[in-house]
Amino acid sequence: MEVLNNEIKDLLHLSLKTSKVIASFLSELDAKILSVGQPEGENETTIQISEHKKLLDDIIYRSGVDIRNLTEYKDFLTLLRQYLVSAPVIKLELPFEASDEFSEQLFEWFRKSAFGHFFIQTKVNMEIGAGVHVSWKGNFINLDLENVLEGRFLENKDVFEEILRR
Secondary structure (H helix, E strand, O other): OOOOOHHHHHHHHHHHOEHHHHHHHHHHHHHHHHHOOOOOOOOOHHHHOOOOHHHHHHHHHHHOOOOOOHHHHHHHHHHHHHHHHHOOEEEEEEOOOOOHHHHHHHHHHHHHOOOOOOEEEEEEOOOOOOOOEEEEOOEEEEOOHHHHHHHHHHHOHHHHHHHHHO
16 A cells, blocks of 8 residues: 655645644544545545545545545545644644634745654643744643743843943
8 A cells, every 4th residue: 555655744744734723634544534435425424525525536546546546545534634743743832823824924934944744733822921932742841931031131131230230
């Protein structure tokens, strides 16, 4: 059976991008997995009219999977699901709800910064006054304004003390 090649991974990451969209795709993929081998029309309606049908059809076509071989087909869909739930995620905590457009811009920035294959997950954290917390493969970066200013102050403590003495 064909594995998920880089062409398919690129297509997945450029099409789905965020954990919110992945959740929607996974829901439809689960319905598709359950429908394999079922009589025509049963459990099939969700994926037939879905926003993700074209993407899934394209992935199946590019994979070379023989959809007439039900075992191979179901195994491929299951492999696709496993890949999506285990793919790397850049987790971003923001002090506001990220719009789809802003999430898209974040995705593009990280993609251009050579992060490879990943998805974006955003979460609202009102304790961040301004800025963002970034988590990637176990690494955490605090880019909130308070942290940045505190760091600047400590780096330049002598300069600030000299100014205050004047």
